[in-house]
Amino acid sequence: MAGLSDTFVVVAVLAYLVAMIGHAAEYAFGTRGAVARAAALVPSGGPLPGADPEPGSPPQPGGGRAALIGRGAVAMLVVGVAAHAVAVLTRGLAAERVPWGNMYEFVLSASLVGSVAWLFVLRRWPATRHLGLYVALANVVLLGIAGLWLYVPVGPLVAALNSYWLVIHVAAAALSSGIFLVGFVAAAMYLIKTGYDERGKRGFPYTLAPRLPGAETLERLSFRLHAFGFPIWTFAALIAGPIWAEAAWGRYWGWDPKEVWAFISWVVYAAYLHARATPSVKRTTAAWLAVAGWVTMLMNLFGVNLLFEGLHSYAGL
C-alpha cells in the first residue's frame, strides 16, 4: 500500500507535468490564434484581442487546436488530481492514520486541497482555465520538493502527534492553506491584469494579462476565497491549535515559531479583509496584502520547519 502511494505520487507529478505543458502549448498556439483572429476582426469592428470575456463565460472560441489542447490539459489535470488523491488515500491506509503526520504528508495533503479547490473554481468560472498552468506548475514544484527532500517512509505517529486534534487541527490548516493558495493565484493574476490594463505595464509577467479573465472577476474570486479560508484558518490556528497545545504542552499559546507565523498570517489576512472592506483603500493595495499573506503562509510551511527549531518539528522535519 505504501509503495502504491509512492507510485501514484509519481503518476500525479507526470500528469501535472503533461497538463502544464498542455496549458503552455495552449498559450503559445492561442496567441497565434488570437493574432490571426484580431487581424480578421479589426476591419469589421469586432472586439480587440485581450478584451475581457464576460465573467463566467467560456473562453473565446478560435484557435480550435489551441482550445482542444487546453481542454486536454484540463483533462490531464483532472487525472493528476485523481492520482494525487489516490496517493494521499493509500498513504493514509498504509499508515492506518490520517495522511498528515509529517511534513511530506502535509505537503501532499495541502497541495491536494489546492488542486481540488482549483477544480471547483474551474467549474464555476470556466474563463479562468488558463490559470491551470500555474496550478499545475505549483503542484509539480510542491510534489517534487516533497518527494525529493521531505520524503519519509510510512510509519506510525510519534507519540506527541497521537491525538484526535491532529485530524482536526491539521485538516483545518491544510484546508485553509489550499484555499489561500488559490486565492493568492487569483490576487496575483488580478495585479497582473490591472498592471497591464491601467498602468501600461508590458514586461513579464504582465504579458500574460491579455489571456486572463476580467480584473473584477479575479478580484471578486480572490476575495471570496479569502473570506472562505479566513474563518477556517482562524479555527485551525487560533482555536484547534491552542486547544491541542494546552493539552500537549500545558499552555494554549507560547510563541513557538510556528505559532508566531500562524499569528502573522492571521494578522495579514485580517488586514486584507479590512482593506477590502474599506472603500478608501485601493483594491490593488488589498491584493498586495493577499500576496503578502501567502508569503507568510509559505514561510510558515517551509521556513519555520527548515530554519527554526521549535515544538512543531517532528520526524526529522
Place this chain on the structure above:
Amino acid sequence: MLIRLAASARNGWRQLTSMRTALMLLFLLALAAIPGSVLPQRSVSIEEVNAYFVERPDLAPVLDRLGGFDVYGSPWFSAIYLLLFVSLVGCVVPRLRDHLRSLRRAPVDAPRRLSRLPQHADQLAYSAPPAAAAEALRAGLRSRRWRAVVRGADAGPVTVSAEKGYLKETGNLLMHFAMLAVLVGVALGATLGWHGNTLVVAGPDHRFCNVLQQYDEFGLGTRAGAGSLPPFCFTLTDFDAEFTEGGQPTAFLAHGEVSEGGGDPRPVEFTVNSPLRLDGASVYLLGNGYAPVLRYTDRFGETQTSTTPFLPSDPQGTAQGVATFPDANVDPAGGGERDPSLQVAFQGLYLPTAPAEGPLVGSVHPEERAPTLFLQAFRGDLGIDSGTPQSVLELNQAQLDSGELAPVGEAVFLAPGETMTLADETTVEFVGTQRWVTISVRHDPGQPVALVGIGLLLAGLVGSLVGRRRRVWFRVTADPATPGHSLVEAAGLPRSDYSGFATEFSHLLAALPLTPIPDSELQPAGRST
C-alpha cells in the same frame, strides 16, 4: 488655547480610530512579531537565550536591552497591540451605539426617486386599496424575516420600508468585542496563572508535593504566590513507553497516585496530549528517562544508595549522569565529620540497550533490552561544601582541574546486579534502574475566558462575512383606473458587496402577492407616473 488643544486631541483620536491607522497597526504588529521567531525567547527556552549570549557576547546585550529575547512582553510590542486595541475600541464603541439605535429604529423611509436605486421595478399591481396592500406587503416581508414598517396614510402614497442583514454588523461587532475578551483572558493568565517544572523519580521515596520548593523551575503570575498552589501530592508508581523497532516512541503512559488536599491517594494515569486534571492544576508529561540505582559500600563497611536520574542525550536513550556520595568514608569513630579527600562520585553513561557487538558508545534502542552502565569512579573533594552553586549532572570542573578530585582506576561496564570493586576495596553495585518523568504543573484561570472569547470571535467573524445588509422599499398608490386596487413601485439597495442581490430582489417580488400589469392594459390608461 484650550480649544485648540481639544481640537487637536479630537483630531488625533479621529486619526487613531481611522481604518487607515488600524491597517497600519495591524501591519506593524505582524512585522513586530517576526523577531520573536528568529531570536530565542526567554519565555520559550531560557537555555537557548543563554547559549546565544555565549555565542554572540557583543550583540546579545544590545538585543537584550531592545527586548529582543522577550519580544512579546517588550514595550514596543505592547505599545503596538495596546494602540491597536485602543483604536479598536474607539472604532467599535460608536458603531455599537449606532447599531443598537438602528436596531430599535424603524427602517429608513423610502428615498424620493426609487428609480435611481440599483434594483427597481414598477408597474406592479395589488388587488386592494393602498393601506391594505401595504399591510399585506409588510406581512409578507415579515414572514421572510425582513424588518418592515408602513408609513403614510390612505390619502397620499403609502410606503413600506424593509431592511435585512443586521447579522453582518452584529457579527462584526461581536467579533471585535470578543477580541477584547481574549485580551482579558490572556491578562488573567499573566496575573493569576502559575507553572512549575520538576523531575519525579518513581517510588514512594520520591513523592512530589505541590509547593514551590519542590520545583526545579517555576513562574508565577504577577498576582500569584505560593498560596495559589493547590495542595496535592503525587507519587510516580510506573511508567510505560512503547517504541517502534527503529526507536521512535509511539506511546507513553505514566501511572501514579495522587492525594489532593490531604485526601486518600487515588490511582491516576496521564500521558502526552492527555494531562492529569486536578482541582486547580493540570499535570503535563514532558519527558522521561532512567535513573540508575547505585549501592556504594565504603571502607568502614557503611552502605549508601543513590538513585540518580540520567539525562538522555540521543533518541535511543543513551543517557549521562553523575552519582555522588559526599558522606562516603566518614569514620564512625571520628564523630561523623566528612573527610573531603575521601568523598566519592561516579560518572556514568547508561545504555538501555547496549549493542551486541562493536564499541559500546551508544544505546541502540530506548527500551531496556540489554541495560549496561559504563561507570568511572572519582575520589576526592567534590567541592559541594564551597557554597558555589553547581550542576547536579556534572562533576565540579574546578575540582577536577585542581586535581582535588581525581579518577580512580579504569572505567568498567556493569549489568544490573554486577559489582565493581575499587582499589581501596570499596565496592559499588549497579542495583538496577528506576523510571523518572519530567512534569509541568500549570494553572491558567484565564483559559476559559480566552476560549469563550475566541469562540465568539469566530462566530462573529462568520456572521460578518455571511451577513449582507440590504434594504427594499415599496411605494403603494391608489390605482386611478381600478378603484380599490393599488399600483406598486419597488426598489432595493444592497448596503454591502453582494453580487446576488438582483436575483434575491426578483425572487422577493415574485414571492410577494404582486401581479405585474400587462403592457396592453397600461397603454390606454397612460399610467406612467
